[in-house]
Amino acid sequence: MSYGWSFNVIYINIPVFLKGLLVSVEILAASMIVGTIIGLAVSILLFYNNRLLRWFSRLYITIVRSIPLLMLLIWVYFVFPILFGINISAFATAIICFSLSLSAFLAESLRSGIESVPVNHVDSAVVLGMDRLQILRHIIFPQVARQVLPNILNHYITLFKLSSMASVITVNELLHASSTLISVTYRPLEIYTFTALMYIAIVLMMTWLASIIEKRLLMSIAKSGDNLRKVAWWESYG
Amino acid sequence: MVDLSLRNVSIAFGGAKILRNISLDLKTGEKVCILGKSGAGKSTLLRCISLLDIPDGGEMILGGRRVLHNKRVQDMGYLRKNVSMVFQDYNLWPHKNALQNIIEGLVVVRKVEPSNAAAIGRSILKSMGLECKENCFPFSLSGGEQQRVAIARALAMEPSILLLDEITSSLDIDSARSVIGIIKKLSTTGISMIIVTHQRELVREIADRVYLMANGEMVECSRNGDIFT
Numbered sequence: 001m002s003y004g005w006s007f008n009v010i011y012i013n014i015p016v017f018l019k020g021l022l023v024s025v026e027i028l029a030a031s032m033i034v035g036t037i038i039g040l041a042v043s044i045l046l047f048y049n050n051r052l053l054r055w056f057s058r059l060y061i062t063i064v065r066s067i068p069l070l071m072l073l074i075w076v077y078f079v080f081p082i083l084f085g086i087n088i089s090a091f092a093t094a095i096i097c098f099s100l101s102l103s104a105f106l107a108e109s110l111r112s113g114i115e116s117v118p119v120n121h122v123d124s125a126v127v128l129g130m131d132r133l134q135i136l137r138h139i140i141f142p143q144v145a146r147q148v149l150p151n152i153l154n155h156y157i158t159l160f161k162l163s164s165m166a167s168v169i170t171v172n173e174l175l176h177a178s179s180t181l182i183s184v185t186y187r188p189l190e191i192y193t194f195t196a197l198m199y200i201a202i203v204l205m206m207t208w209l210a211s212i213i214e215k216r217l218l219m220s221i222a223k224s225g226d227n228l229r230k231v232a233w234w235e236s237y238g
Numbered sequence: 239m240v241d242l243s244l245r246n247v248s249i250a251f252g253g254a255k256i257l258r259n260i261s262l263d264l265k266t267g268e269k270v271c272i273l274g275k276s277g278a279g280k281s282t283l284l285r286c287i288s289l290l291d292i293p294d295g296g297e298m299i300l301g302g303r304r305v306l307h308n309k310r311v312q313d314m315g316y317l318r319k320n321v322s323m324v325f326q327d328y329n330l331w332p333h334k335n336a337l338q339n340i341i342e343g344l345v346v347v348r349k350v351e352p353s354n355a356a357a358i359g360r361s362i363l364k365s366m367g368l369e370c371k372e373n374c375f376p377f378s379l380s381g382g383e384q385q386r387v388a389i390a391r392a393l394a395m396e397p398s399i400l401l402l403d404e405i406t407s408s409l410d411i412d413s414a415r416s417v418i419g420i421i422k423k424l425s426t427t428g429i430s431m432i433i434v435t436h437q438r439e440l441v442r443e444i445a446d447r448v449y450l451m452a453n454g455e456m457v458e459c460s461r462n463g464d465i466f467t
Contacts, residue, residue, distance in 0.1 A: 124329035124388075127288055128343035128395060129318035138346055142333045 009187045010194045020177025021198060023091075027163045027173060030095045032156055035102030042103060043110035044136065057107070064104035070165050072097045077169040094166035094173075102159055109151045113144035149217055153210035157203055164199075174198060240301035240320050240398035240430070241265050247286055247296035256282045257293070258454045264399065267428045271441045274451035280434040281326070283451070284401045287432065288323045289314060301398070318347075322397035326404040328384040330376040336363065336387045337372040340394050348395070355394075362390040366420060382413025389420060399430045406437055 010017075045057035067075075077093045080086060088096070117140050125135045167176035178195040182188045242264040249257045257279050264270055272280050285291040287298070289311060298306035300320060305313045330339050340362060341355035350358070363369050366386040376384055385405055392400060402421065406414035418440050425431065425444040435441065441448055450458040 118329075120325065120327060120329040121331055123290055124323075124325065124331070124391070125342075126290060127318070127321075127323045128391070129315075129347040130343070134346050138342060139331055143331075146333070 003189060005190060006187060007190055007194075009181075009185050009190055013181055013185070013191075016177050016181055017174070017194070017198065020172060020174040021202070023171065023177075024160065024163045024173040025202075027091070027094050027098060027166060027171070028156070028160045031098035031102055031159060031163075034095065034099035035159075036106060036152075038099060038103035039106030039110065042107035043114065046107065046111050047114060049132075061104045061107050064100050065108070069097065069101050069162055070168065072101065073165060073169050090166070090169045090171045093169055094163070094171045098159060098163065098166075101162075102155060105155055106152060109148045109155070110144060113148035114140055116147055117143045146217055150210070150214055153206075153213065157206045157210065160202060160206060161199065241299075242287070242301075242321075242399055242430070243299040244287070245297040245299075247283075247293045247298065249282060249286055249291060249293045256454050257286065260286075260296070260454075260456055262432075262449065262456070264430055264432060266398070267430055268446045269425055269431045269433065269444050270447050270449065271433045271435060271445035272449045272451055273436070273441065278451040279454040280451050281403050282454075284323060284403045284432065284434055288321055288401055289317055290323075319395075320398040321401065322392035322395050322399075323401040323403065324385070324388050324392050324405050326407055328376070328381075328388045328408075330384055330387055330391075332376050335373050335375050336368065336379065336383075336390075339376070339387055340391045343391065343395050358394060359390070362394055363387075366390050367416075380413060381409045382416050385409060385413070385417050386420060389417070389424075393424075397429070399432070400424070402431060402433045402435070404434050404436070406435065406440070 042057045042060055045053045046061075048054060048057075064072075073093065076088065076097055077090060080088065121139055121143070122135055125139045130138070163173055164175040166173050167179065170176065172180070174195060178191050182191050185191065242262075244260055244262045246259045246261060247257055248255065248259055260279075260283060262270070262283075272283065274280050282291065286293045289306065292309060292311060293306065295308060296306070297304065297308070300313075300317055303313050303316055305311065305317045331342070334342060337356060337359045340359040341350075341352070344350040344355040344358060345352050360369065360372060363372055366389065368383060368386055368390070371379060371383060371387075374383075376387070379387065385408075389405070405421075406417050409417060414437070418437060421431075421433070421440060422444055431444075433440065433445070446461070448460055449456050
């Protein structure tokens with residue numbers, strides 16, 4: 001069976017794709033900022049000297065990680081207004097859900113990073129008189145950053161791909177814009193293929209940016225031990 | 239004048255008593271060495287004095303102020319201001335170079351201007367013979383150099399009392415000798431020191447008093463020289 005490809009539909013509707021892409025990027029940017037702040041706060045609470053706060057943050061991570069993102073989107077968008085009488089726009093719902101999901105995974109990554117910092121490093125900071133926040137800021141986080149940065153950047157890239165799920169609650173992001181276009185042009189193959197190519201292009205660009213950031217970070221703040229060797233390896237073979 | 243007095247300090251981990259009713263006095267400028275087999279509780283005692291581990295019982299008086307009484311820390315700030323510690327494994331921060339390791343406490347805790355702190359750090363590094371190593375990160379320093387940076391970091395805070403926990407045991411003979419040389423030089427400055435060590439040379443040359451620990455107890459205390467006879 002032969003199919004008559006017609007990419008004219010793509011050229012004509014480029015502004016529609018770009019508008020959808022812009023919404024996807026807005027969701028990504030807002031969720032990255034909110035999710036990172038919440039994730040950072042939750043990871044700090046995991047090590048707080050209060051059992052209740054530690055328990056709360058662990059519970060938060062467990063529950064949010066256990067709920068499928070699609071389920072979370074549907075629940076917040078459709079069930080939340082019925083239960084509590086609060087209507088949230090589809091766009092805001094998407095940002096809330098993606099932020100919550102990102103924060104839980106990010107907190108878990110940060111937790112493993114924080115635990116990887118040898119307790120001896122904390123001992124020497126305590127002896128000098130640093131308080132908990134000073135130790136986190138000056139001793140722990142600079143070391144955690146270089147450990148978990150690749151992981152965090154991966155979460156951001158995954159988040160961009162997951163933003164397509166927002167289409168199920170009618171957010172006019174890239175996939176939703178494409179689907180709407182298909183319903184009026186009847187050219188699904190061209191439109192879905194082009195949409196997939198747009199996702200690939202953005203993910204490749206993010207991956208490239210992530211590798212630059214990682215490299216810069218390794219070169220600037222982590223010129224120590226194995227990391228310097230990693231930089232040397234990267235320079236030689238990368 | 240910052241004297242230190244421990245009275246009946248005890249600590250247990252998981253039911254195992256590590257320190258049993260330890261009492262110890264350290265007068266200003268005095269150098270006390272603590273000897274004993276591995277597992278005797280020497281390092282734990284230093285960790286208790288620096289309040290890295292909080293004793294289960296006993297009392298600690300520093301410069302006339304009670305800093306610990308029956309598990310309750312009463313003046314942590316005063317203790318941190320006056321007591322510094324150097325660890326067996328150096329515990330340098332790998333993401334900071336030698337100078338940054340030394341001045342971090344001054345800048346972050348004492349709020350000294352970074353440029354002033356750097357000047358202080360450089361002068362201490364110079365006294366340690368490490369003036370050309372200020373930009374080196376810990377991984378590129380030898381064990382002896384790392385330990386000298388760790389000592390410099392502790393000294394930058396101008397403590398009245400310095401706790402040294404087996405600072406030469408991870409070092410080769412030459413590095414250990416250079417670190418011992420620095421401690422000997424330091425001992426003439428009037429700073430009080432409690433030194434946990436297996437180095438007889440160090441004990442003979444600088445200790446005013448020597449304690450022997452076994453099974454978490456002080457089993458012997460003698461003036462320097464008597465312990466080896």
